[in-house]
Amino acid sequence: MTRNFYQRVYALVKKIPTGKVATYGQIAALAGSPRGARMVGWALHVLPEPETKKVPWQRVINRKGIISTTCSDHPKDLQKMILESEGVEVKTKEDLFWIDLDKYQWKT
DNA sequence: CTTATGACTTTCA
DNA sequence: CTGAAAGCCATAA
Numbered sequence A: 001m002t003r004n005f006y007q008r009v010y011a012l013v014k015k016i017p018t019g020k021v022a023t024y025g026q027i028a029a030l031a032g033s034p035r036g037a038r039m040v041g042w043a044l045h046v047l048p049e050p051e052t053k054k055v056p057w058q059r060v061i062n063r064k065g066i067i068s069t070t071c072s073d074h075p076k077d078l079q080k081m082i083l084e085s086e087g088v089e090v091k092t093k094e095d096l097f098w099i100d101l102d103k104y105q106w107k108t
Numbered sequence B: 001c002t003t004a005t006g007a008c009t010t011t012c013a
Numbered sequence C: 001c002t003g004a005a006a007g008c009c010a011t012a013a
Helices: A002-014 A024-031 A037-045 A049-054 A076-086
Strands: A090-093 A096-099
Touching: A002 A024, A002 A037, A002 A049, A024 A037, A076 A090, A076 A096
Parallel strands: none
Antiparallel strands: A090 A096
């Protein structure tokens, strides 16, 4: 079942410690699909309502450490707010946000 | 069933 | 080193 993959992604994202961030590729690799980074993003995009409150999707970003959210339902401002609230230093890059992966990337 | 798109990553030129 | 293209998995039309 493909849903199993989603559950894995959600579980992994939930396991991300506060004040840390993870990349799609990392989550995808841990989920079992090293090349399923896009699916991770999609998984979070179709994230169920109740899960949206439980899964820290804001801690999941792209390989560059930049928030690529193009969805209006997931405003980057909100991510920045949450991340900063959790103690993650978010740098403002023009219209995007950049996070120091070297310092805040979740290391297994 | 085939084509197109997407919160991405990696590799080739 | 920088830029462009292909790849991968799943969902939507």
